[in-house]
Amino acid sequence: MTSSLKIAIAGLGTVGGGVIKALEARKADLAARAGRGIDIVAVSARSSAKARGFAVKNWQQDPLALAKGDADVVVELIGGDEGVARHLVETALENGKHVVTANKALLAKHGERLALLAERKGVQLKFEAAVAGGIPIIEALRESLIAHGIDAVKGILNGTCNYILTEMESSGRSFAEVLKEAQAKGYAEADPTLDVGGGDTAHKLALLSSLAFGVAPDMSRMHIEGIEQITPADIHFASEFGFRIKLLGVARRTPAGILQGVYPAMVRARSPLANVDGAANGVVVDAGAAGPFFFSGRGAGEAPTASAVVSDLVEIARGSFTPVFGAPASQLARLTAAEAGTTQSAWYLRFEVLDVPGVLAEIAGRLSETGVSIESMIQRGRAPGEPVAIVMITHETSQHAVEHALKAIAASDKVRARPCMIPMEAA
Amino acid sequence: MTSSLKIAIAGLGTVGGGVIKALEARKADLAARAGRGIDIVAVSARSSAKARGFAVKNWQQDPLALAKGDADVVVELIGGDEGVARHLVETALENGKHVVTANKALLAKHGERLALLAERKGVQLKFEAAVAGGIPIIEALRESLIAHGIDAVKGILNGTCNYILTEMESSGRSFAEVLKEAQAKGYAEADPTLDVGGGDTAHKLALLSSLAFGVAPDMSRMHIEGIEQITPADIHFASEFGFRIKLLGVARRTPAGILQGVYPAMVRARSPLANVDGAANGVVVDAGAAGPFFFSGRGAGEAPTASAVVSDLVEIARGSFTPVFGAPASQLARLTAAEAGTTQSAWYLRFEVLDVPGVLAEIAGRLSETGVSIESMIQRGRAPGEPVAIVMITHETSQHAVEHALKAIAASDKVRARPCMIPMEAA
Numbered sequence: 001m002t003s004s005l006k007i008a009i010a011g012l013g014t015v016g017g018g019v020i021k022a023l024e025a026r027k028a029d030l031a032a033r034a035g036r037g038i039d040i041v042a043v044s045a046r047s048s049a050k051a052r053g054f055a056v057k058n059w060q061q062d063p064l065a066l067a068k069g070d071a072d073v074v075v076e077l078i079g080g081d082e083g084v085a086r087h088l089v090e091t092a093l094e095n096g097k098h099v100v101t102a103n104k105a106l107l108a109k110h111g112e113r114l115a116l117l118a119e120r121k122g123v124q125l126k127f128e129a130a131v132a133g134g135i136p137i138i139e140a141l142r143e144s145l146i147a148h149g150i151d152a153v154k155g156i157l158n159g160t161c162n163y164i165l166t167e168m169e170s171s172g173r174s175f176a177e178v179l180k181e182a183q184a185k186g187y188a189e190a191d192p193t194l195d196v197g198g199g200d201t202a203h204k205l206a207l208l209s210s211l212a213f214g215v216a217p218d219m220s221r222m223h224i225e226g227i228e229q230i231t232p233a234d235i236h237f238a239s240e241f242g243f244r245i246k247l248l249g250v251a252r253r254t255p256a257g258i259l260q261g262v263y264p265a266m267v268r269a270r271s272p273l274a275n276v277d278g279a280a281n282g283v284v285v286d287a288g289a290a291g292p293f294f295f296s297g298r299g300a301g302e303a304p305t306a307s308a309v310v311s312d313l314v315e316i317a318r319g320s321f322t323p324v325f326g327a328p329a330s331q332l333a334r335l336t337a338a339e340a341g342t343t344q345s346a347w348y349l350r351f352e353v354l355d356v357p358g359v360l361a362e363i364a365g366r367l368s369e370t371g372v373s374i375e376s377m378i379q380r381g382r383a384p385g386e387p388v389a390i391v392m393i394t395h396e397t398s399q400h401a402v403e404h405a406l407k408a409i410a411a412s413d414k415v416r417a418r419p420c421m422i423p424m425e426a427a
Numbered sequence: 428m429t430s431s432l433k434i435a436i437a438g439l440g441t442v443g444g445g446v447i448k449a450l451e452a453r454k455a456d457l458a459a460r461a462g463r464g465i466d467i468v469a470v471s472a473r474s475s476a477k478a479r480g481f482a483v484k485n486w487q488q489d490p491l492a493l494a495k496g497d498a499d500v501v502v503e504l505i506g507g508d509e510g511v512a513r514h515l516v517e518t519a520l521e522n523g524k525h526v527v528t529a530n531k532a533l534l535a536k537h538g539e540r541l542a543l544l545a546e547r548k549g550v551q552l553k554f555e556a557a558v559a560g561g562i563p564i565i566e567a568l569r570e571s572l573i574a575h576g577i578d579a580v581k582g583i584l585n586g587t588c589n590y591i592l593t594e595m596e597s598s599g600r601s602f603a604e605v606l607k608e609a610q611a612k613g614y615a616e617a618d619p620t621l622d623v624g625g626g627d628t629a630h631k632l633a634l635l636s637s638l639a640f641g642v643a644p645d646m647s648r649m650h651i652e653g654i655e656q657i658t659p660a661d662i663h664f665a666s667e668f669g670f671r672i673k674l675l676g677v678a679r680r681t682p683a684g685i686l687q688g689v690y691p692a693m694v695r696a697r698s699p700l701a702n703v704d705g706a707a708n709g710v711v712v713d714a715g716a717a718g719p720f721f722f723s724g725r726g727a728g729e730a731p732t733a734s735a736v737v738s739d740l741v742e743i744a745r746g747s748f749t750p751v752f753g754a755p756a757s758q759l760a761r762l763t764a765a766e767a768g769t770t771q772s773a774w775y776l777r778f779e780v781l782d783v784p785g786v787l788a789e790i791a792g793r794l795s796e797t798g799v800s801i802e803s804m805i806q807r808g809r810a811p812g813e814p815v816a817i818v819m820i821t822h823e824t825s826q827h828a829v830e831h832a833l834k835a836i837a838a839s840d841k842v843r844a845r846p847c848m849i850p851m852e853a854a
Contacts, residue, residue: 022574029641032754033573128571134717136563136571144555144563146460147449147737148730214456270702272723289730290561296699297720303575307717310574320747327459 004037005317008066010088011077012045015102015129018306019075023313030310034317041071067091073098073316075309081105093117093125100312102129102305104203111207112216115329125324126312131204132157132281134304135297136311141211141285142326148288150212152252154425157204159279159300160188160195161227161247165264166278169235169244175228187279197226198247198262205249207325209260209335212251212285214327221337223261230264234350234420237378237391238266241348244274248425257336259343265425266348272296273425341400345423346375349402351390351409352416359414363390370405372397387416393424431464432744435493437515438504439472442529442556445733446502450740457737461744468498494518500525500743502736508532520544520552527739529556529732531630538634539643542756552751553739558631559584559708561731562724563738568638568712569753575715577639579679581852584631586706586727587615587622588654588674592691593704596662596671602655614706624653625674625689632676636687636762639678639712641754648764650688657691661777661847664805664818665693668775671701675852684763686770692852693775699723700852768827772850773802776829778817778836779843786841787817797832799824814843820851 009016023030023038031037044063060066066074067088074092076099078085085103092099093114101107107114107127118125128138132155141150156162160182167178179196182188194200202224206217227247238245243266252259267274272294276282281299286292298304315322325332353359360379367374378391394402406419436443450457450465458464471490487493493501494515501519503526505512512533519526520541528534534541534554545552555565559582568577583589587609594605606623609615621627629651633644654674665672670693679686694701699721703709708726713719725731742749752759780786787806794801805818821829833846 026574026576029576029754030573032641032758033570033750035750035755134572134714135720136567139566139571140563143460143742144566144738145561145734146457146741147453147734149453149456214459272699272702275697275699275702287561287724287734290734291725291731293562293722293724295720295722297714298718303716304718307572307574307714311571314573315570318748320749321745322747323460323462327456328462331459 002036004039005034005073005313006039006041006071007073007075007313008042008069008071009040009075009077010044010063010066011079012043013077014302015305015309016045016077018302019309022306022310030314034314036317038313038317042066042069063088064091067095067097071097073100073313076101076103079103079105081109086110089114090117093121093123096121096123098124098316100126100309100316102127102309104130104200104207108203108206108217108219111210111325112329112332115324118324119329124316124321126316127207128312129305129308131207132283132295133297133299133301134307135281135283135295135299136308137208137283137295138211140293140295141208142322145285145287145290145293146326148290150253151286151288152250153208153212153283153285154248154250154273155205155208155283156246156273156276156281157201157249157283157299158195158247159281160192161201162276162281163187163279164196165227165230165235165245165247168230168232172232174232175230196228198224201247201249201262205251205260205262208249208283209251209258210325210332213253213258214333215258215335216332218335218337223263223340225263227264229420233389234422237350238348239269240378241266241376241393242269243267243424244269245422246273246276248273254338256342257338259338259340261340263423265423267425341398341403343399343423344396345399346396347394347402348422348424349392349394349406350420352387353390354414354416355386355388356414360390362412362414363409366408367405370401372401372405429463431466432461432500432740433466433468433498434500434502434740435469435496435498436467436502436504437471437490437493438506439470440504441729442732442736443472443504445729446736449733449737457741461741463744465740465744469493469496490515491518494522494524498524500527500740502740503528503530506530506532508536513537516541517544520548520550523548523550525551525743527553527736527743529554529736531557531627531634535630535633535644535646538637538752539756539759542751545751546756551743551748553743554634555739556732556735558634559710560724560726560728561734562708562710562722562726563735564635564710564722565638567720567722568635569749572712572714572717572720573753575717577680578713578715579677580635580639580710580712581675581677581700582632582635582710583673583700583703583708584628584676584710584726585622585674586708587619588628589703589708590614590706591623592654592657592662592672592674595657595659599659601659602657623655625651628674628676628689632678632687632689635676635710636678636685637752637759640680640685641760642685642762643759645762645764648687650690650767652690654691656847660816661849664777665775666696667805668693668803668820669696670694670851671696672849673700673703675700681765683769684765686765686767688767690850692850694852768825768830770826770850771823772826773823774821774829775849775851776819776821776833777847779814780817781841781843782813782815783841789839789841790817790836793835794832797828799828799832
């Protein structure tokens with residue numbers, strides 16, 4: 001019998017605790033699948049004293065000590081794209097240890113360099129838990145859906161945003177109100193910027209894009225937009241048109257290069273992504289001739305994320321070797337980013353206007369000037385003198401053209417607030 | 428550079444052709460991911476003369492020759508649970524060659540023995556293409572969703588059945604009519620029994636069940652029912668209750684053992700499985716504390732199935748080693764089958780009755796006698812003297828109790844035809 005796989009865990013929050021519990025509870029079955037036992041030989045966290053609901057053994061005050069001990073694998077669950085997490089991962093790889101991490105920020109920023117280091121040292125760097133929690137999307141893109149190339153990856157990758165949008169829809173409340181409640185319940189962070197501003201989705205998208213297209217992770221020209229500007233009115237109008245609003249990360253191969261963007265989008269009410277509710281995640285992969293595949297499930301939380309970490313550990317225990325981003329790190333191409341403004345799409349547009357003569361003519365005129373044509377429209381009257389919402393769906397047209405028209409329209413004294421534009425995601 | 432992986436392909440139908448085309452079209456990328464080239468060193472099929480749209484090289488008249496040549500891997504795409512396919516797979520494994528197959532019938536029947544042989548010989552036996560085409564569900568159950576155990580797997584695993592049910596729903600036509608059209612279009616076989624009777628789904632379910640529960644594949648006590656008895660009226664009533672009818676394969680861990688069944692079921696209209704349309708496949712995995720995960724995509728056809736075969740080949744090229752059914756074959760447990768009749772469920776019941784006084788009282792009385800209580804009911808009048816449909820949804824109750832009542836009801840001279848019962852699948 002092969003000797004057991006020795007692992008060290010840095011970070012004993014929700015996920016770290018989940019990993020320890022799962023390894024303990026399912027010891028025999030996991031050993032059978034791994035071909036050997038998996039033993040925790042060291043742990044480290046900010047405080048050893050905290051009550052955690054499981055016994056903390058082999059405590060190390062200094063997380064960096066884990067990279068120097070006798071562990072075969074270091075599991076990094078500290079987080080953050082610099083500091084201790086980065087130092088720990090680098091040192092562990094330098095010392096010839098495999099690394100399993102849930103740290104999307106670190107990999108989105110330093111993924112290529114870390115992959116080169118891991119592959120040079122002949123060790124594995126695995127990160128199934130970094131994207132979409134328990135959904136095995138990393139494995140799917142790295143090893144399964146590779147025969148026909150990937151045309152696009154589109155995902156709901158942030159549970160906090162999806163929870164907020166779902167609640168806004170079901171309750172009719174504003175973004176601010178729902179966010180506040182989510183924070184009180186512990187579903188959103190005290191500083192929610194990384195989630196609701198789209199940054200977390202962007203990190204995850206960079207990793208999916210790397211795996212899908214054989215490029216080094218690169219966020220430098222990614223268009224990133226959050227859900228802060230979405231109003232209950234937008235959600236309501238979306239539903240009237242047969243759509244729902246979701247925060248998507250989208251990476252797509254185009255003739256001009258790879259287009260990466262994070263933004264709220266309208267998705268058809270019957271499409272798989274539209275039916276990903278609450279804190280769940282969902283990913284569509286357009287796998288060339290093999291067609292679209294859809295994956296959904298819990299994208300965060302103790303058990304789903306621990307599930308992803310454990311599956312990485314079992315693969316390492318079995319001795320499987322896979323390049324970190326599918327293709328060897330030395331062969332990853334530079335990402336040629338397509339200009340975001342060239343995106344062709346139908347658009348949802350919402351204007352808040354004063355109910356005065358000529359306003360619709362002015363808006364329609366401006367749109368027409370830049371070649372934007374209207375497919376359908378809703379106008380709702382309010383009390384006299386109150387602002388009125390005009391909502392339109394355009395025919396397919398470029399983002400540039402719409403933005404150009406909106407700039408002119410926003411300058412009108414008949415238009416209140418910033419006009420809102422949301423792409424209609426095909427399929 | 429490691430030498431290339433030499434493969435031999437037996438069977439040059441749709442899937443075999445797709446594999447050859449994908450390996451050719453994406454040679455460089457696949458070699459990067461595999462760490463070496465993948466070369467086809469021999470092929471065999473019923474006829475070498477047939478026009479296939481790709482060049483046939485290294486032809487072998489006798490498929491068994493592939494198991495004796497210099498290939499590292501034999502790809503078996505002949506099909507059938509005995510005969511040439513079985514002989515080829517056995518001989519290849521005996522000769523120390525890896526095997527990749529799409530043959531669910533063979534593995535459902537002889538999987539344990541073949542897995543033992545493969546593991547004894549230290550070679551891989553992989554079958555991602557055998558279940559749900561391009562959806563990487565084998566990989567997900569074998570390697571990804573393992574940390575918290577599996578409670579249940581439920582899937583739409585046969586594209587022909589799902590196509591027929593979808594068409595019946597959209598057109599209101601009968602099973603027989605839609606089947607005939609599907610045959611004319613080449614979507615259904617000349618002898619459709621294996622598909623529409625549930626047998627193909629049963630083969631696939633046995634494999635998923637084995638991976639999920641660590642048992643040897645075993646169909647011996649599986650309840651298998653097809654879609655032949657489903658009428659447009661059932662589909663219509665399902666929709667009135669907010670459900671759709673799908674042919675499911677369901678494997679579930681129960682206190683009495685593992686329950687395996689293939690049957691038409693009512694699924695909630697907004698659930699993921701209900702929205703798997705046409706020839707697509709979809710699978711829900713209840714992964715213990717990690718919650719449910721859902722996978723969908725094209726379950727058959729050239730590109731999706733070739734995608735699965737190619738991903739197996741790349742894993743073999745990389746030297747990865749995984750027990751065939753997740754746990755080593757020698758450690759697979761015997762399946763303890765739960766008695767099908769003990770299933771607790773709500774049920775859809777449809778009776779065709781004569782429109783005469785007392786018929787509803789008689790049905791209600793029989794149901795009440797066996798403890799079956801009714802949650803909702805629809806009765807539709809027809810022309811006088813014509814048979815009338817009475818449709819009921821029961822509260823949760825055992826299959827035995829409902830069957831017992833239905834037997835008594837069927838004996839009544841007021842009831843025409845066999846009453847229909849369909850379980851309501853929770854979630």
